[in-house]
Amino acid sequence: MIYLDYSATTPVSYDVLETYIKTSKDFIGNPNSLHSLGVKSKTLMNSAIKQISDLFNVLDSELTFTSGATESNNMALVGVALANIKKGNHIITSKLEHPSIYKICEYLETLGFEISYVDNDSDGLIDFEDLKRKIRPTTILVSIVAVNSELGIRQPLKMIRQIIKKENPNTYFHSDMTQALGKIPVSFHDVDLASCSAHKIYGPKGIGLFYKNSRINLVPLIHGSSKEQSLRPGTPALPLIVSMAKAIRLSLNDIDRREAFISRLNDKIVKELETYPGILINKTKYSIPHILNISFENIKSETFIHAMEAYEIYLGTNTACASGDLSSSVLAVYKDKKRASSTIRISLSYLTTTDEINKFLSCFKIVYNRLNALVQK
Numbered sequence: 001m002i003y004l005d006y007s008a009t010t011p012v013s014y015d016v017l018e019t020y021i022k023t024s025k026d027f028i029g030n031p032n033s034l035h036s037l038g039v040k041s042k043t044l045m046n047s048a049i050k051q052i053s054d055l056f057n058v059l060d061s062e063l064t065f066t067s068g069a070t071e072s073n074n075m076a077l078v079g080v081a082l083a084n085i086k087k088g089n090h091i092i093t094s095k096l097e098h099p100s101i102y103k104i105c106e107y108l109e110t111l112g113f114e115i116s117y118v119d120n121d122s123d124g125l126i127d128f129e130d131l132k133r134k135i136r137p138t139t140i141l142v143s144i145v146a147v148n149s150e151l152g153i154r155q156p157l158k159m160i161r162q163i164i165k166k167e168n169p170n171t172y173f174h175s176d177m178t179q180a181l182g183k184i185p186v187s188f189h190d191v192d193l194a195s196c197s198a199h200k201i202y203g204p205k206g207i208g209l210f211y212k213n214s215r216i217n218l219v220p221l222i223h224g225s226s227k228e229q230s231l232r233p234g235t236p237a238l239p240l241i242v243s244m245a246k247a248i249r250l251s252l253n254d255i256d257r258r259e260a261f262i263s264r265l266n267d268k269i270v271k272e273l274e275t276y277p278g279i280l281i282n283k284t285k286y287s288i289p290h291i292l293n294i295s296f297e298n299i300k301s302e303t304f305i306h307a308m309e310a311y312e313i314y315l316g317t318n319t320a321c322a323s324g325d326l327s328s329s330v331l332a333v334y335k336d337k338k339r340a341s342s343t344i345r346i347s348l349s350y351l352t353t354t355d356e357i358n359k360f361l362s363c364f365k366i367v368y369n370r371l372n373a374l375v376q377k
C-alpha cells in the first residue's frame, strides 16, 4: 500500500498508541474525582497540559481539548460571535479556508452576523490592502487559515495580526492551524485563538486543541457542571489528552529536516507531472511541500483516484471533508472553474519513501495514459 493522503489524516504513531493504551489501563480515575485515583489522573492530565503549554509558551488555562479542529473552529467563531454581539456583527475570513469555517459562517449569517471574504493574490497570499479596507469598527473577528488544506498555501500570520491590530485593536484574530502544526513552526503568540487536531500529526482521532488568549471571553458551545474546564465541561478524555501531548511533542521534532526531505519528494513529483500535457500543477511560491495539488484537463479526479486505488495507492481529492465539490481553493487562486473542477491532492509525510514515490509515478503514468486514451476516443 502507498498512502499519499496524509493531509486527510495520518496513521497514529506506535509510541502514541502505546501511551494511549497505557493511560487507559493505568489511569482509570476521573480527573474530577476527589479520591486518590482521581488525583492520580488529574496529576497526569496537568502534566500533559503543562507539556503542551511549555512547548508553545502559553498558559495552561489558555488550552482546551476538543474533539478535533472542526469543534475548535466552532468554539472560536461561534464563541467570539456570541460573546461580542454588543461590540459588532462583522467577521472576516479568507477564500482559502477549510469547509468547516464556511459552514460556521453560514450558520452565523442566520444569526445576523455579516461575513466578508478577503481577497488573495495569484499566489494565494492574503491581500493585505483588501484586509485593511475590510476591517470596520464593528469587525469582531478575522479568521485566516495558517496553511490551506488543498494547495498547502501558507499565510504570514504575524504580519496579518499586525495589520488587524493596527486597523482595529478590538478585533480578534483566529487561525485554523490544523495543517500547519507539525509541518512548519507555529506560534500561538501570532494569534488570539487557534485550532489544531491530533489526527493530522500522528495522534489519535477524536481529539483537538483550542488555544484562546486569557484576555478573551467566549460563550461556550457546551454547558455542563465542571468549573475548571468551563469551555468544554464533561469528563476529560485523559488517554486522548496524554496521547495528543505526546503527538505534539513528537511532531515538533526535526521539522526542518523532515521538510527538506519532503521537499525533495515534492520536486521529484512536480518535475515528472509537469511534463504531462493534460495536467496543471497547482503550486505557488507559498505552498508547503507536504501538500501537492494538481488539476486534470480531461480526466475526472474521482475516476483517477479509484483507478489508482487498484494499485493500492491512496490519494485525496480537494479536502476529504468536501470531496466531490469544486475546489474552492483552486478557484480562489487561479480563478478558473475548469481548473478547479478536477483536482487531486498528493500529500506527503516524512514516512513517505523515495521508493514509494517512484512506484507512484510509474502507476500514475499507466493510469493516466489509459484514462486519457479513453477520453480521446
Ligand code: PMP
Pocket (backbone or CB within 6 Å): 007, 008, 067, 068, 069, 070, 071, 098, 100, 145, 147, 148, 149, 176, 177, 178, 179, 196, 197, 198, 208, 319, 320, 321
Ligand atoms: N481545518 C483544516 C485546515 C483541516 O485540514 C481539517 C481536516 N480536514 C479540519 C479543519 C477539520 O479537522 P477535524 O477532522 O479534526 O475536525
